[in-house]
Amino acid sequence: MRQITHTLITNTNGPGLYEITVAVKNWCLKQGMEEGLLTLFIQHTSASLTIQENADPDVCRDLQDFFAHIAPENGPYRHTDEGPDDMPAHIKTALTQVQLTIPLRQGVPALGTWQGIYVFEHRQHRQSRRVVMHLLGD
Amino acid sequence: MRQITHTLITNTNGPGLYEITVAVKNWCLKQGMEEGLLTLFIQHTSASLTIQENADPDVCRDLQDFFAHIAPENGPYRHTDEGPDDMPAHIKTALTQVQLTIPLRQGVPALGTWQGIYVFEHRQHRQSRRVVMHLLGD
Amino acid sequence: MRQITHTLITNTNGPGLYEITVAVKNWCLKQGMEEGLLTLFIQHTSASLTIQENADPDVCRDLQDFFAHIAPENGPYRHTDEGPDDMPAHIKTALTQVQLTIPLRQGVPALGTWQGIYVFEHRQHRQSRRVVMHLLGD
Numbered sequence: 001m002r003q004i005t006h007t008l009i010t011n012t013n014g015p016g017l018y019e020i021t022v023a024v025k026n027w028c029l030k031q032g033m034e035e036g037l038l039t040l041f042i043q044h045t046s047a048s049l050t051i052q053e054n055a056d057p058d059v060c061r062d063l064q065d066f067f068a069h070i071a072p073e074n075g076p077y078r079h080t081d082e083g084p085d086d087m088p089a090h091i092k093t094a095l096t097q098v099q100l101t102i103p104l105r106q107g108v109p110a111l112g113t114w115q116g117i118y119v120f121e122h123r124q125h126r127q128s129r130r131v132v133m134h135l136l137g138d
Numbered sequence: 139m140r141q142i143t144h145t146l147i148t149n150t151n152g153p154g155l156y157e158i159t160v161a162v163k164n165w166c167l168k169q170g171m172e173e174g175l176l177t178l179f180i181q182h183t184s185a186s187l188t189i190q191e192n193a194d195p196d197v198c199r200d201l202q203d204f205f206a207h208i209a210p211e212n213g214p215y216r217h218t219d220e221g222p223d224d225m226p227a228h229i230k231t232a233l234t235q236v237q238l239t240i241p242l243r244q245g246v247p248a249l250g251t252w253q254g255i256y257v258f259e260h261r262q263h264r265q266s267r268r269v270v271m272h273l274l275g276d
Numbered sequence: 277m278r279q280i281t282h283t284l285i286t287n288t289n290g291p292g293l294y295e296i297t298v299a300v301k302n303w304c305l306k307q308g309m310e311e312g313l314l315t316l317f318i319q320h321t322s323a324s325l326t327i328q329e330n331a332d333p334d335v336c337r338d339l340q341d342f343f344a345h346i347a348p349e350n351g352p353y354r355h356t357d358e359g360p361d362d363m364p365a366h367i368k369t370a371l372t373q374v375q376l377t378i379p380l381r382q383g384v385p386a387l388g389t390w391q392g393i394y395v396f397e398h399r400q401h402r403q404s405r406r407v408v409m410h411l412l413g414d
Binding site: 078087095 | 277311312313326327328329332334335337338339341342346371372373376377378379381386387388389390391412413414
Binding site for chain 3: 139173174175188189190191194196197199200201203204208233234235238239240241243248249250251252253274275276
């Protein structure tokens with residue numbers, strides 16, 4: 001059994017879901033493992049990871065709206081120094097994932113038919129987001 | 139160290155929490171490992187995984203009500219083609235888990251006294267849900 | 277490749293976020309692995325795990341307020357036998373994490389600059405919380 005780690009950079013430009021499925025799959029394929037365990041870990045507290053339907057793009061827009069509604073920018077926050085979008089971004093991160101672990105099947109993550117892997121950006125300004133990918137297997 | 143993967147099928151019949159603790163434990167025991175890491179991954183975007191109290195069944199009903207309230211069927215969604223319960227199902231999935239990773243202890247997942255593992259079904263109609271189980275250990 | 281498991285106890289005294297980053301890092305360092313995968317699993321259904329900003333303590337207070345608002349003690353719950361804070365605690369646990377898996381980098385979890393690991397206590401009374409730590413690597 002062996003392991004390998006790599007950091008995937010995703011540049012974002014405002015709130016929304018940025019699909020990284022193809023980049024993740026391709027990196028896994030390059031490692032040439034058959035069976036194993038993939039872990040994705042985002043090194044931020046104002047962007048997160050989620051697995052969602054990648055068929056109808058309206059699903060991602062509706063998700064974004066839901067989270068904007070549940071954690072609004074004008075909420076009664078103490079932490080406002082980093083801008084009105086920062087505390088909502090921390091809340092949205094807490095409500096979703098910083099980490100996803102997915103078994104490999106035939107060298108790629110065993111995703112369901114409609115599942116895509118996304119970086120969920122919660123900040124208004126351009127960001128460069130780091131996702132550590134760790135693969136363990138044979 | 140060795141690894142093994144298996145898919146557990148759970149048939150659901152409407153929204154709610156379906157406990158899979160016994161099925162998961164039994165599968166782990168059959169693999170005859172002492173120490174290891176179990177990963178459960180659900181291959182869907184309208185059903186999810188959660189660990190909750192399995193003592194009082196009212197906890198599961200209250201959880202279901204909470205999520206129905208926070209992501210109602212009559213919300214202002216763009217994505218309505220697959221029925222009024224589909225977009226709320228995606229939101230509920232985003233708010234809970236698609237994946238759980240649990241250390242093994244003496245061959246079974248190291249759950250706390252009151253913890254049960256559940257498939258959380260968010261759709262109204264009958265479904266057949268696939269949970270990939272991956273076990274790594276000795 | 278080898279694995280090791282240990283249980284970290286965190287004593288809590290009322291709702292809030294209790295940082296465990298240093299305890300987790302120190303335990304990892306002691307194991308003397310260079311590369312690997314760390315899994316944290318909390319054995320409770322009324323306290324959870326989260327990764328959040330550990331720079332401004334107001335972030336943790338705002339998070340706690342957000343969750344108190346979204347899952348209030350006076351909600352329409354069936355499950356009230358264990359006190360008014362118990363069902364909200366289960367909901368807050370469902371909305372956050374019971375488990376975190378983080379790749380190691382140079383022997384410690386590959387956290388981002390501002391990321392801290394927290395036990396998120398949701399109950400009013402003193403508790404002793406168990407987090408199982410599992411490390412796998414070389």
